[in-house]
Amino acid sequence: MTIFDDLINKTNSLLTSESKTFQPKNDFSNKTGSKSELILGKEAAFELGGENKYSAAYSLFTEDETIVNTDEIVICGKDIYKLNTDCSFARIAIIRTEGAFIHGEQAAYSILETINLKRYDVFPKGYMIRTSVLSNREQVKVSKKAVKEKLSFVDVGSMYINEFKKNKYVKAVKIIFVTNPEINYQKLEHISSLATELFRALNHAVTDLKMDCKHCEWKFLCDEVDGMKDLHNRLIKK
Secondary structure, eight states, rough: OTTTTHHHHHHHHHHHOEEEEEOSOOOOOOBOOOOTTTOGGGEEEEETTTSSSSSEEEEEEETTTTTSSSSSEEEEEOOOOOOOSOOOOEEEEEEEESSSTTTTTHHHHHHHHHHHHHGGGGGTTEEEEEEEETTTTTEHHHHHHHHTTOOOOEEEEEHHHHHTTTTTEEEEEEEEOOOOTTTHHHHHHHHHHHHHHHHHHTTTTTHOOOOOTTTTHHHHHHHHOOHHHHHHHHHHOO
16 A cells, blocks of 8 residues: 555655654553543633644555554654643644555545544543544644643553554554644645545545546546555556
């Protein structure tokens, strides 16, 4: 599977050399909250990816062990407990799978989508996540108590990795958190949109993908994402 590898490379190219890598925690139970937790305005310290800030959240998949060798968490910018004001935000999951494509593209879509949906099972204490499927935005309201108790992206990332790896096809996960104001968030938002379209293309690959490039609705993807070209060429040979 190489269809997402181009977007993975583009994502990594946007990160700064100051990014720091951490190993996930085995025990984060003291940082786990409730899915019904509500953080009111007076309880909030700040918001990640709020309405007036950039926000991007997406998942990318690969089978290349050189891209994701082991579970890790990358923080590009300040950690949660070091922030004190609203900021732009990105959360990216790069997930290495094995065997997801063994039964073809449409079966793979179901597997990958099931894995991706595990992101909704993460509930850090004092970290209220709001997502928008249509805009690919993820806004996070962080409580003053969570900041005081030093909630970290390592805690949050460990929870994501734990949930993703409950699926038997997942072998390793790299979670990236971005708060650095110097990052090009517009490009990250664009990659997020392309990732969403790639998922759609994968879902309809066999039944709807037209081989007439001039009239195919996915032509813009083939023009920009090398992995889509590979998928197209494989289907032509079938």
